[in-house]
Amino acid sequence: xxxxxxxxxxxxxxxxxxxxxxxxxxxxxxxxxxxxxxxxxxxxxxxxxxxxxxxxxxxxxxxxxxxxxxxxxxxxxxxxxxxxxxxxxxxxxxxxxxxxxxxxxxxxxxxxxxxxxxxxxxxxxxxxxxxxxxxxxxxxxxxxxxxxxxxxxxxxxxxxxxxxxxxxxxxxxxxxxxxxxxxxxxxxxxxxxxxxxxxxxxxxxxxxxxxxxxxxxxxxxxxxxxxxxxxxxxxxxxxxxxxxxxxxxxxxxxxxxxxxxxxxxxxxxxxxxxxxxxxxxxxxxxxxxxxxxxxxxxxxxxxxxxxxxxxxxxxxxxxxxxxxxxxxxxxxxxxxxxxxxxxxxxxxxxxxxxxxxxxxxxxxxxxxxxx
Ligand code: GLU
Numbered sequence: 239x240x241x242x243x244x245x246x247x248x249x250x251x252x253x254x255x256x257x258x259x260x261x262x263x264x265x266x267x268x269x270x271x272x273x274x275x276x277x278x279x280x281x282x283x284x285x286x287x288x289x290x291x292x293x294x295x296x297x298x299x300x301x302x303x304x305x306x307x308x309x310x311x312x313x314x315x316x317x318x319x320x321x322x323x324x325x326x327x328x329x330x331x332x333x334x335x336x337x338x339x340x341x342x343x344x345x346x347x348x349x350x351x352x353x354x355x356x357x358x359x360x361x362x363x364x365x366x367x368x369x370x371x372x373x374x375x376x377x378x379x380x381x382x383x384x385x386x387x388x389x390x391x392x393x394x395x396x397x398x399x400x401x402x403x404x405x406x407x408x409x410x411x412x413x414x415x416x417x418x419x420x421x422x423x424x425x426x427x428x429x430x431x432x433x434x435x436x437x438x439x440x441x442x443x444x445x446x447x448x449x450x451x452x453x454x455x456x457x458x459x460x461x462x463x464x465x466x467x468x469x470x471x472x473x474x475x476x477x478x479x480x481x482x483x484x485x486x487x488x489x490x491x492x493x494x495x496x497x498x499x500x501x502x503x504x505x506x507x508x509x510x511x512x513x514x515x516x517x518x519x520x521x522x523x524x525x526x527x528x529x530x531x532x533x534x535x536x537x538x539x540x541x542x543x544x545x546x547x548x549x550x551x552x553x554x555x556x557x558x559x560x561x562x563x564x565x566x567x568x569x570x571x572x573x574x575x576x577x578x579x580x581x582x583x584x585x586x587x588x589x590x591x592x593x594x595x596x597x598x599x600x601x602x603x604x605x606x607x608x609x
Contacts, residue, residue, distance in 0.1 A: 513542025
């Protein structure tokens with residue numbers, strides 16, 4: 239795909255957008271002004287909003303966090319939330335559109351491309367997509383869960399150059415800054431090992447629903463796809479404009495290579511995956527070092543329910559996800575041929591769909607420490 243504009247995704251957490259008394263109009267107006275500024279420089283922006291549930295609760299004070307309560311609150315809150323976006327962006331000379339996404343729509347490539355077409359169509363019409371999870375229909379097993387995960391997907395869908403994850407916290411700290419006054423901001427996490435980053439983020443509880451752990455996961459996944467990511471404070475004056483002008487704020491995760499193709503971005507997507515396959519050390523080595531396909535013989539366990547053609551994660555013997563790809567067999571069949579030689583597939587299942595459980599052409603390696 240050739241295009242001239244740069245694309246960025248800006249994701250803001252609930253605590254920036256809404257409080258107990260409802261929507262933080264001034265904050266949204268400020269974001270709109272900044273986005274109008276960078277739009278003038280030719281950059282296209284998709285905005286990922288949270289806050290529907292919080293706004294709903296400020297209107298109808300239901301308590302608890304049960305799925306149905308969140309569905310009801312999101313249904314109440316999403317429209318008034320969008321009304322503020324429409325008003326604030328109109329004041330800044332821009333038009334917005336609501337883009338509600340469900341994880342269930344993205345397991346197959348058709349659904350993914352459908353969502354991509356809608357978002358790029360909005361860019362073509364010079365409209366700013368304001369994305370949120372479609373919380374009203376999300377089920378417990380099939381939800382993004384938090385908008386950090388949704389922001390990775392939006393960044394992949396539009397082929398973003400950069401992803402800014404903004405929250406009340408100024409970035410990733412060496413320890414939780416709320417309980418450890420000596421904690422220091424990490425300005426650049428690009429070369430830090432994943433295990434160390436996970437240890438640090440695991441101890442930090444700051445942030446809304448997602449917390450720092452889910453922000454880190456989003457940053458690692460997007461940067462592995464060739465997207466530059468910054469986790470920064472949304473209250474920092476002119477934060478988006480300053481980041482776009484190259485100023486160093488928050489914690490940076492530089493892209494780990496060239497931007498992947500659209501298909502590879504979808505294949506590597508944790509939010510689109512349906513189930514998982516555990517493989518032995520030999521199979522992992524063959525996949526990582528020799529560029530081989532995954533054969534049923536290397537599979538030790540099949541987890542979750544998926545259909546042929548669905549996206550699955552490949553997990554090694556230590557429990558780490560190191561690749562994702564399209565399953566050549568449904569989970570029910572995969573469980574029956576797991577650990578068996580490919581020559582016996584026909585005899586076991588009655589018919590064979592090929593020697594591979596996941597073909598190399600439909601597989602991407604994802605762990606930056608694995609390659
Ligand atoms: N989709 C949720 C909402 O609009 C927010 C999820 C999150 O905070 O990450 O309320």
